Amino acid sequence: MDREKLIENLKSFAIALVLALIIRTFIVQSFHIPSGSMIPTLLVGDFILVDKVTYHFRNPDRGDVVVFHFPLNEDVYYIKRIVGLPGDKVQVIDGKVYINGKPCKYQPAGEYSYVENGEKVTGKLYYEFLPRKEGGVKKHLILKTGTRGDNTQVFVIPKGEYMMMGDNRNNSYDSRFWGFVKRKEIVGIARIIFFSWDGNKHLPRFNRMFKLVN
Template structure:
């Protein structure tokens, strides 16, 4: 009897492990946000779930927040927002993004502060409207804390590749500095914050738990 019980426990454990691996590989995967490059959308200490299924049914779109393998080190994961898709021309001029020669729409949204590695950053928030497709726009917040990366040359996105930018525009190491991301290096689209830990105050951010990522 004891041997049968032990066998059943081992079998149940093995099935659970296999199911967990299948889910992680093909359906959903969790990630932790270690830096402020996506502030205010994602805060340091957020734990997120990434949907690995959606892109089997549609192509990545402008405005999607995605996790991908960093092109300069495939073992490292980055999270940014897709700002330009294959065939687009994109440029940043005086802090404003131009896609195919047209400036995105911006409107002020107040002041925002965050702390990273003991340093406090304060800047202005703006609503930015990204064209997803003809007549459809996605509104999200960006943060401006300086001028780094505010002016670039024109980038033409190659077939099968994408141009990524962080929402924290002056504190994001992104496609403006290292180039494009190939489609097969995109892991999936960030969907929800399932937990968030404020290390500066040693407490969870309860208001962020369950928050949908836009």
């Protein structure tokens, strides 16, 4: 009897393991945010769920927050926001994104502070409005803390590739510095923060749990 029970338990465990692997491979995957490049949208210590299904039914669009394999080291995952699609011409002028010669709309949204490496960083928030491929716009927050990356060349995005930028615009290592991301390198779209840990206070951020990623 004990042997039969052990076999049944092993079968149940094997089935659960296979289902977990299927879900992780094809449906959803969790990721941890290790850097501040997406502040204020995502904070260091956020744990997110990434939807790997949506892009089987539609193409990535401007404004999507996506996880992808870093082109210079595919073993490393990055998370950024898509600002440019295949065929787009993108340029940053005085901190504003221009897409195909047209500036995106911006609205001031107050100030924002965070602690990085023990030091307080303060900047200005803006709502950025990115035009969607199928119409409408994606309204989201960006943070400006300086001038790094505020003026660039015109980037012409090749077929099948995407331009990524962090929402913490002056503290993000992104497509402005290393180039574009191929479609096959995109893992999926970030959907929800399921847990968040404040490493400075050594406490959970309960107000961020189950928050949707905009």
